[in-house]
Every structure is written in C-alpha cells, then in structure tokens.
Amino acid sequence: MYAEQWNEYRKRLLMFWSMWLGGIPLVAGVGILLSQVLPGNLVERIFPAIAGAWMLAFAAAGIRLTYWRCPRCRRFFFQRGMFVNQLGRRCLHCRLKKWGDE
Numbered sequence: 001m002y003a004e005q006w007n008e009y010r011k012r013l014l015m016f017w018s019m020w021l022g023g024i025p026l027v028a029g030v031g032i033l034l035s036q037v038l039p040g041n042l043v044e045r046i047f048p049a050i051a052g053a054w055m056l057a058f059a060a061a062g063i064r065l066t067y068w069r070c071p072r073c074r075r076f077f078f079q080r081g082m083f084v085n086q087l088g089r090r091c092l093h094c095r096l097k098k099w100g101d102e
Contacts, residue, residue, distance in 0.1 A: 001101050002071035012065045019058040027054050072096045
C-alpha cells in the first residue's frame with residue numbers, strides 16, 4: 001500500500017549514508033590526487049572548497065531525510081515541532097510503524 005513512499009525513504013537513507021561514509025574517503029582521495037598533480041599552494045586553496053562542498057551535500061542529505069513525509073498522514077515522519085528523532089520507529093504524528101503497511 002505504501003511501497004512507493006517506503007522506496008523513496010530507502011533512497012533518501014541510502015543517500016545520507018553514502019554521503020557520510022563515502023564522502024570522507026572520496027574527499028581524502030581527491031586531495032591526494034590533487035597533491036600529485038597541482039602545486040602545494042594551489043591544493044591548499046582548492047581542498048577546503050572540496051571539503052566544504054562535501055559538507056553541504058552531507059547536510060542536504062540529512063535535511064532531506066529529516067523532512068521525509070509519512071505515507072499515511074503526510075506529515076514529517078521524524079519531526080514534530082522542534083523535536084526531531086531520525087531514529088524513531090514510528091511516525092511522530094499518526095504512529096505508523098517504520099516500514100509498515102497498515
């Protein structure tokens with residue numbers, strides 16, 4: 001019944017974890033590659049921009065995950081007012097179980 005919405009949540013969750021766990025080695029690898037190709041002073045200027053871009057992408061993935069809407073009530077599943085619980089097992093509004101098909 002809610003399969004399409006849960007697939008969207010799964011995509012957002014995968015993007016969040018990919019940005020978090022995959023971003024650190026990716027940024028480090030790009031830094032190492034740039035240090036082999038470019039002069040040191042140029043790498044020192046470019047690397048913070050690359051790391052900043054990764055941090056922005058990671059933050060965007062986290063925000064996108066937080067503002068995912070419940071399949072049943074269409075309110076934010078993990079947020080109620082100022083309270084946010086991204087590890088919650090139920091919608092904070094209608095109490096739909098995570099991955100539930102009620």
